[in-house]
Amino acid sequence: xxxxxxxxETPRADxxxxxxxxxxxxxxxxxxxxxxxxxxxxxxxxxxxEIADAVDVSSRTFFRYFASKEEVVLTFQEEQFAAxxxxxxxxPAGEPVMTALRKTCVSVLRACEDGAxxxxxxxxxxxxxxxxxxxxxxxxxxxxxxxKQADLTRLIAQRMGVDPSTDLRPHVAAGAAxxxxxxxxxxxAMGVTxxxxxxxxxxxxxxxxEEGINYPSKG
Amino acid sequence: xxxxxxxxETPRADxxxxxxxxxxxxxxxxxxxxxxxxxxxxxxxxxxxEIADAVDVSSRTFFRYFASKEEVVLTFQEEQFAAxxxxxxxxPAGEPVMTALRKTCVSVLRACEDGAxxxxxxxxxxxxxxxxxxxxxxxxxxxxxxxKQADLTRLIAQRMGVDPSTDLRPHVAAGAAxxxxxxxxxxxAMGVTxxxxxxxxxxxxxxxxEEGINYPSKG
DNA sequence: ACGACAACTGTCAGGCCATGACAGTTTGGC
DNA sequence: GCCAAACTGTCATGGCCTGACAGTTGTCGT
Numbered sequence: 001x002x003x004x005x006x007x008x009e010t011p012r013a014d015x016x017x018x019x020x021x022x023x024x025x026x027x028x029x030x031x032x033x034x035x036x037x038x039x040x041x042x043x044x045x046x047x048x049x050e051i052a053d054a055v056d057v058s059s060r061t062f063f064r065y066f067a068s069k070e071e072v073v074l075t076f077q078e079e080q081f082a083a084x085x086x087x088x089x090x091x092p093a094g095e096p097v098m099t100a101l102r103k104t105c106v107s108v109l110r111a112c113e114d115g116a117x118x119x120x121x122x123x124x125x126x127x128x129x130x131x132x133x134x135x136x137x138x139x140x141x142x143x144x145x146x147x148k149q150a151d152l153t154r155l156i157a158q159r160m161g162v163d164p165s166t167d168l169r170p171h172v173a174a175g176a177a178x179x180x181x182x183x184x185x186x187x188x189a190m191g192v193t194x195x196x197x198x199x200x201x202x203x204x205x206x207x208x209x210e211e212g213i214n215y216p217s218k219g
Numbered sequence: 220x221x222x223x224x225x226x227x228e229t230p231r232a233d234x235x236x237x238x239x240x241x242x243x244x245x246x247x248x249x250x251x252x253x254x255x256x257x258x259x260x261x262x263x264x265x266x267x268x269e270i271a272d273a274v275d276v277s278s279r280t281f282f283r284y285f286a287s288k289e290e291v292v293l294t295f296q297e298e299q300f301a302a303x304x305x306x307x308x309x310x311p312a313g314e315p316v317m318t319a320l321r322k323t324c325v326s327v328l329r330a331c332e333d334g335a336x337x338x339x340x341x342x343x344x345x346x347x348x349x350x351x352x353x354x355x356x357x358x359x360x361x362x363x364x365x366x367k368q369a370d371l372t373r374l375i376a377q378r379m380g381v382d383p384s385t386d387l388r389p390h391v392a393a394g395a396a397x398x399x400x401x402x403x404x405x406x407x408a409m410g411v412t413x414x415x416x417x418x419x420x421x422x423x424x425x426x427x428x429e430e431g432i433n434y435p436s437k438g
Numbered sequence: 439a440c441g442a443c444a445a446c447t448g449t450c451a452g453g454c455c456a457t458g459a460c461a462g463t464t465t466g467g468c
Numbered sequence: 469g470c471c472a473a474a475c476t477g478t479c480a481t482g483g484c485c486t487g488a489c490a491g492t493t494g495t496c497g498t
């Protein structure tokens with residue numbers, strides 16, 4: 001790797017000595033300071049230098065913890081996604097794929113909204129607002145999601161007992177799941193859904209997908 | 220708008236005098252030069268200054284034609300999307316939504332591959348390679364697609380004769396279409412599909428979506 | 439403890455992207 | 469021809485991100 005890619009992995013690995021603890025603290029402090037500033041003045045108006053200053057480290061150091069300013073935001077998406085994969089593994093084996101996906105996705109999302117994981121629900125809203133207001137964040141998020149979709153595809157293929165390198169169906173299922181997230185976010189952001197919770201919208205979209213989407217044209 | 224946002228619209232508007240013609244020529248020359256450089260040294264390794272120099276304009280002028288380096292690439296996606304909307308409008312009214320979407324999307328994509336529109340098919344491949352190699356391009360593309368999905372949603376709602384501000388189904392259908400594109404690209408990029416054409420993969424994915432995705436788990 | 443070694447951080451320098459301000463040139467309309 | 473609008477170039481600036489190098493701190497073996 002590059003000579004500067006020292007820290008980028010292992011946000012876990014606790015109790016492994018003072019150094020690990022310090023790293024962990026610094027990272028958390030950076031996330032904390034960043035979100036405080038984001039909430040106060042918005043993502044774009046917040047500079048990396050300000051974030052670093054708030055934690056009293058150099059901006060150079062910031063970039064040793066996060067590859068970009070956007071990556072701070074994606075920290076949560078990362079954890080969320082990991083949670084989905086984990087819960088999906090725990091679903092009963094016989095359950096149809098989309099049902100399992102719906103239940104895990106909705107469950108994880110709802111947990112976020114309720115502030116599980118140590119997620120601050122307020123921060124969760126903040127992230128969603130930044131997606132709307134800062135194209136860079138949205139872009140990175142989508143990009144990140146696209147990359148993670150590959151992992152999900154593998155897991156689904158395993159669950160279906162098929163080979164993802166010859167069968168397109170797991171790709172479709174994984175795509176449908178991310179599509180559900182995005183459509184839900186879309187509709188939710190556009191205010192289509194009234195005051196429903198994001199997780200409820202997601203559940204509804206999943207149901208629609210399961211019912212089939214061969215909609216007739218006007219008539 | 221900002222005082223620098225003079226040109227950003229109307230890539231059309233021909234025969235309207237020397238000025239319009241010059242603008243059009245400059246824009247096309249920039250695109251041409253940019254892609255030549257992209258193909259030669261890659262997206263990231265190509266600087267805006269080089270592109271501008273190749274056309275003998277200042278980099279400042281480049282940014283009056285394109286809001287970012289990535290936008291040069293998205294020019295084509297833009298046209299592609301416009302073509303999809305146009306063809307979709309021309310589909311027979313009674314046709315089921317997903318069928319209409321499949322036929323138009325596949326048709327447009329195939330036209331691109333065959334070099335219609337004045338698209339250079341080789342360039343079309345170049346774009347797809349850049350998506351894989353340059354995260355920035357992929358991110359912007361996804362972002363752009365997400366934004367355009369709103370337009371598609373409206374059109375679909377109209378075709379279904381429902382209100383997109385209360386009915387989630389058009390959102391789902393539009394999401395499914397973009398999901399199809401992305402899954403197809405994924406699978407195609409991963410080499411899952413052998414030597415099939417991208418458009419064929421897309422058609423297959425659409426078919427799978429239409430058949431329903433309530434896949435059973437292993438058994 | 440102590441010293442060697444690795445890991446982490448700060449400083450410095452620099453490149454690229456993107457934008458505002460301003461002045462000069464070209465174009466179109468009258 | 470002349471004026472106003474549109475377009476471009478130059479200059480200056482700010483923010484993001486990275487490589488290089490030196491200094492500091494933690495770790496581990498002895």
